[in-house]
Amino acid sequence: MSFSDTGLDPRLLRALCKRGFTIPTPVQLEAIPKTLEGKDVIARARTGSGKTLAYLLPALHRVLTSQPGAGGSFQALVLVPTRELCEQVRAEGAEVAGHCGEGVVRVTSLLADSGQALRRAVAAAGHLVVSTPGGKL
Template sequence: MTFKDLGLSPALVKAVEEKGYTKPSPIQEKAIPHILEGKDILASAQTGTGKTAGFTLPVLQHLAETKHPKYRPLRALVLTPTRELAAQVHDNVREYSKYVDIKSTVVFGGVNAKPQIATLRSGVDILVATPGRLLDLHDQKALSFKRVEVLILDEADRMLDMGFVRDINKIISFMPTKRQNLMFSATFSNDIKKLASGILRNPVSVETAPQNSTAKKVTHKVYKVDKSKKTEFTIKLIKEGNWNQVLVFTRTKHGANKLTEKLIKAGISAAAIHGNKSQGARTKALKNFKDGSIKILVATDIA
């Protein structure tokens, strides 16, 4: 099975292959044909399964094939729980739309809204956004949802956990009732099923892993350690294992800062990322972690 076999256009196949992908992942193989047919989707997908391309590619194809020649109303909206995920999804949208005439942008809080408003007013086909900033911009009349044809909820379970359900329902209330809805979630709690039943119409269920299972490539180890020895033990593991890229989760923002300071004191390059950090600091920490200039990223669950 190739991307061409799934019904994708040569322009999109070319962009995907340039990223080094030749064979679709299971989620892409299952979801793309249904999305191209205009069906609603309820997909169970972990991070790292290729789900972003699974919805981005068919939506871009739909937008490119049905584009209005003169103006660009907002026609596809991707909602994500965090700024970091929004930026990541938009990077993918940009890369995959390289050879089609589609404009996209991303909006989230923590940064100046003025450039976001200017970009939206110049016209975008597909928008990636976090719910809070999106509603602010809608209140400021920077965009309209009246022409939205496709709504994508990415990591819907995280959005529920973070209390975005009211915002999501409010955003949907401004949209046409006739539209395609795509929902992606790593887990399927009763709350997710309830949200899905209110949004999706006769959805096709797409599952790539047993419900609520962990990602295949992850191996688990548990160490029972006294609370007072946790930091010391973490440093020992990092040094002895010669680990060069480590993501550490802490329960609190204070705990993240404290651990980062101790790691740096022990001669290990580290940065913290959490809700009290400015958007600039969060973006810089992620970039440094990706390019290897810091070894350890200490995060609360915003990551």
């Protein structure tokens, strides 16, 4: 089975191909179709097994195939437990989104601790926001 069998937006398929990904890992193969159907997925797998793309690709798919958020608000939120993971996930999302076209999808991380800074960050946020629970969304 290839990524094209998962039902992902063609722009994501091209982005994956440009990055050299053609065959989904087992965790991606199980998670992506279920997530695209709107089902909740809990996955446990080793480091390097493709978990990040297993949840980022459906989130990016939803952003690419839906109407923009009202008032410039973000369309998808990914919560991760640490600041370090937040940056890693943001970078991975931005890398994939960058291959979908210039400015088509903006991926932002929010780590601001002050209320005012956070409000400004959310107002200027991208389509997909990666944050920690401590980011006080």
